[in-house]
Amino acid sequence: MGFLGYLVRRLALALPTLFGVSLICFFLTYMLPGNPAMVKAGPFATPEHLAEMERAMGLDRSLPEQYYRYASGLLRGDLGESSATGRPVSEDFVQRLPATLELTFASLIIAIVIGIPLGVLSAVHRDTFIDHVGRVVGITGVAMPSFWTGLIFVYVFFYLLDVAPAPLGRLGAGITAPQHITGLYVVDSLLTGNWQTLRSSLFQLMLPAATLGFSVMAPVARMVRSTMLEILESDYVKAAWAAGLPRRTVIYGDALRNALIPVVTILGIVFGFLMAGNAVVESVFAWPGIGNYAVTALMTKDSGPIQSFVLFVAVLYVAVNLLVDLVYGLADPRIRLG
Amino acid sequence: MSDLLEIADLTVSFDSDAGEIQAVDHISLTIRAGEVVGLVGESGSGKSVTAFAILRLIRRPGRVKSGTIRFNGVDLGTLSEEEMRQIRGAKIALISQSPRTALNPVITVGRQIARLFELHGGLSARDAHRRMLEMLSLVRIPDPAKRAGQYAHQLSGGMCQRVMIAMALATSPQLLIADEPTTGLDVSIAARILDLLRELGAKTGAAILLITHDLGVVAETADRVVVMHAGQVVESAPVRTLFHQPAHPYTRALVRSIPRVDRTVTMEPIPGAVPSLLDPPPGCRYAERCGWVSERCRIARPPLTRVVADHEVACYGFEERRDAAG
DSSP states (O other): TTTTHHHHHHHHHHHHHHHHHHHHHHHHHHHSSOOHHHHHHTTTHHHHHHHHHHHHHHHTTTTHHHHHHHHHHHHHHHHBBBBOOOOOOHHHHHHHHHHHHHHHHHHHHHHHHHHHHHHHHHHHHTTSSSHHHHHHHHHHHHHOOOHHHHHHHIIIIIIIISSOOOSSSSSSSOOOOOOOSSSSSHHHHHHHOOOOHHHHHHHHHHHHHHHHHHHHHHHHHHHHHHHHHHHHSSHHHHHHTTTOOOIIIIIIIIIHHHHHHHHHHHHHHHHHHHHHHHHHHHHTTOOOHHHHHHHHEEEEEEEHHHHHHHHHHHHHHHHHHHHHHHHHHOOOOOOOOO | OOEEEEEEEEEEEEETTTTTEEEEEEEEEETTTTEEEEEEOTSSHHHHHHHHHHHOOTTTEEEEEEEEEEEEEEGGGGGOHHHHHHHHHHTTEEEEESSSTOOOSSOOHHHHHHHHHHHOOOOOOOHHHHHHHHHHHTTTOHHHHHHHHHHHGOOHHHHHHHHHHHHHOOOOOOOOEEETTTSSSOOOHHHHHHHHHHHHHHHOEEEEEEEOOOOOHHHHHHEEEEEEEETTEEEEEEEEEEEHHSSSSHHHHHHHHOOSSSOOOOOOSSSSOOOOOBBBBSSSSTGOOOTTTTTHHHHHHOOOOEEEEEEEEEHHHHOOOOOOHO
């Protein structure tokens, strides 16, 4: 059994969570003011027409029945329709998801690549200038709302310094999208050897990814710092010094390897935070992802996309944290899976 | 035997908010090549601090305030950090207290030993692996190939300590510092670990500095004993002399406090506690607990003086009594 049994059990445990999420999403829509049938039928519908529409949409049924119809629709991949685009939400989602994923991964990479070394340095040089700088940068990142950071970045790097492109989507003017393979422009243009597109997509990605990465870098750095501080005082690190291992090996091998275990957990939380944080930052940078889509829907009271966005982020959050637990077992031999 | 390690006038202090804590106060001790020296004292007497000072691993807020440590005639204080690193683990090895927590939890025990062969012996990964398996058999770990691939949490306490010993001996050090090597092990396993240490020490010619609070451990293992009290060396003698003719009142009390089954003498605990090391008084730090105390003990610290060859004691009371008798 072992790993497989563990996996099955964890998946089974995720089901109640997903059920709860779908309930909340359903009631969220139910509680929204306004009659969806009236919206759909238009302002000139006759009462008969409206009743007909309500029946067609199932709004005349009992609440549990309506939930059943909604939930079974979800299971078939039916997320409802967007009244703004007139298309099924699932189609809009599939089209926009790669943009969001690309931005999320890029921000996560920035958070890891800067956050982990920053945390290590802060711990090794505890209470020195380096530690204080790390703390200030971290607190600033957490304290500033990301739309504000984004606006400042745009103002400084695009408007004042002119080193960044205009915040207008995933590609510069006149650049065509790469052949669709994964939907991530950076990856696709790399795979097809389309250097001009690669350059442009990286360039466009730079500021929004930095904005999001900056907001989540701090929790990563703080977590690394605090666990590193503890581990640097541990018996096995003292033993490693006493064994004459080089400084680099002791800090980045013996100590950091142990410090990264709790960081994996933080990354799961950070990922969820990024997915939700996307919404605002995508709006600032006109990034055509699902966050931007949800914000637009929110302004036009288009319930389908909003509901689906909430549901999607929640499902993704559950999935990522499941993945984190599985990875945890690989990173820490003390955890016996199964 | 020539002197392998020579500690002269070593003082280590720790800065705290309340003031300076003198953990080790002007101690001197010598270890000859191949010798087993027991360093004995209660908790907080500065034994482990001395061990870390030898390896030059005292870190903030601690610092070495005075003294020299010579190893093979070389003043370790004059070496660069890189030169010192090449001595640690290779020439002077440490077996820490609490074997389980001294092994890295996410690196297999085999790898932790093998990498020392690569680092200090310059061996290839393959040769290092082979030598690691030899070491594990040498410390009598059954089924070395299987154990090598395991992690510390999968081994028993005694097994972890054997791994620590294998690590320490991997590079054939000249000096092995064993800091309370039997803490947390039950009596029979502790005895076997001590036998193993002594046997392997003799086989490889390594001198051993055996740090312990347990005189029983010293009696079985050491050639010579150095007794510390509150950061000071109070007596140093060959093991038999120490047990049969202890000179310092503290040593006498320690010997009397060993529980015995072969005599009907009642065990006597030592009165009082180790004094605070925060701004300690100038005189003998045992004065407040001592039955022989006189006025001069509180004013000036008694120097280590020779009783007979190889037996030294730091006590005014002992000198007075000896002079009166002689």
